[in-house]
Amino acid sequence: MKVAFTSDNIAGASDSVLQAMMDASQGDAIPYGNDELTAEVTGMLSAFFECDVNVFLVSTGTAANVLSISAMTPPWGSVLCHTESHLLNDESTAPEFYSGGARFVGVGGADAKIDPVQLKKFVSQKVGDVHSCQPSAVSLSQVSEVGSVYSLEEIKAITDVAKEAHLPVHMDGARFANALVALGCTPAEMTWKAGIDIVSFGATKNGTMSAEAIVVFKPELAKELAFRRKRGGHLHSKMRVLSAQMRAYLTDNLWRQNAEYANGMMALLQEGLKTIPSIKINTPAQANMLFCTLPEGMEEYLLGEGFAFYGGRWEKGVVRLVTSFRTPKEGVEAFINAARRFDDQG
Ligand SMILES: *Cc1c(COP(=O)(O)O)cnc(C)c1O
16 A cells, blocks of 8 residues: 655645635635635634734745745844744745845754744844844744644743844744644644744645635734735735635634644554664654654665655655645554564564
8 A cells, every 4th residue: 555654735635625615716706805705714713813813815835934924024134943944944045035135044952943042042143233134033833844842831932032032923833733733722822822923824734725824913013914925926816715725724623623633643653653663763743743763774665665755855764754634544554564564574
C-alpha cells in the first residue's frame, strides 16, 4: 500500500468544503468580498475567537503571513522570527517584497520555538540607531516547523517580551487547528488572550481548498490591510467562493474533526515508531508532524516500499512525517510494520 507522509497539503479538500464551493457558485453575488457570505464568515470568526475581529481572506498561507507582517513593520524595521521559520526558509523573498524590504531576523530556541531570553536581546538591539534596522514585530509559528506546540505560557513569555518593547506579535497558524486541539484550549486563549495581535488562520492544510484568513485582533493594524491585499493582488473578485470554504470549515466543527483525526493518526504513528529501537524521535510530535532519525538504510528501504516522505534535507537520516485529515489508518500501520521489518532484519 502506498502512503504519503510528505505534508498535510497533499490531501485535497473536505467534501463539505467542495459542496459549499458548488453552492456558492450558483447565481450572482457582489464581488470583492462585499457579499453576504463574506460578512457571515467575519461574524463566525468573531464568534470563534470571542471578540470582534477584522478578517481578510486570501488563498495562500504565504500571502496571509507576509500581508499580516507588512501591516506591522516599516520598511526599515526588522521582524523577529525563529531561525527555522517558514517565513525565513519557505516563502522565497515574499516577506521582503511585501514589507518593502524589511529585514527578517532569525532567533534561536529549542524545538523551533523562539527562546524568550534570546528574543529579549534582539528587541532592544540598536533601537534609535539610524544605521541599523529597527525591531518592529515578532512572528511565531503555532504548530512550529518541527511539529512542536507552544504552551499558552510559552506564547505569553514571547508576547511579554514583545509588549515590553512595544512590538506587535503575529502568529503563523498554518496548522492552527492542530495546535488548538493539541492544547485543548480555546482559540481566544491561544491568541489575543495570550497577547497575539494578528493570526494567519490556516485552513488549507486541514480541509479547505484554498482559503486562509488573516484575523486581526487590533483594529489599528487592520486599517491598511484592505489596501495592501489589493495592491498585493490577493483581493479575489469571487471572494464568496473563499468565504464558502471558510464557512464550511467552521461549520459543525469540521476544523476540529479534521485536526483531531490528523493528530490522532500522528499519535498512532509515533507510538508505533517509539517501539522500534533503531529509530530516534527528535522532537516529540504534539500535533501532526514528526521529525525522527532513521538508522542507515531504512529511509531507502521505506521509499522503496512505496512510502513517501521528506528526507535528505537535514542531518543524515533525519526525516519528516506529516499526517493529514485524510491519512489512512492502514497506511500508518503499514509504515510502522515496514519500519519494524527493516529493524528486525538489521
Ligand atoms: C504550509 C505553511 C504555510 C503556508 O504555506 P503556503 O504554501 O503559502 O500555503 C505557512 N507557514 C507554515 C509553518 C506552513 O507549514
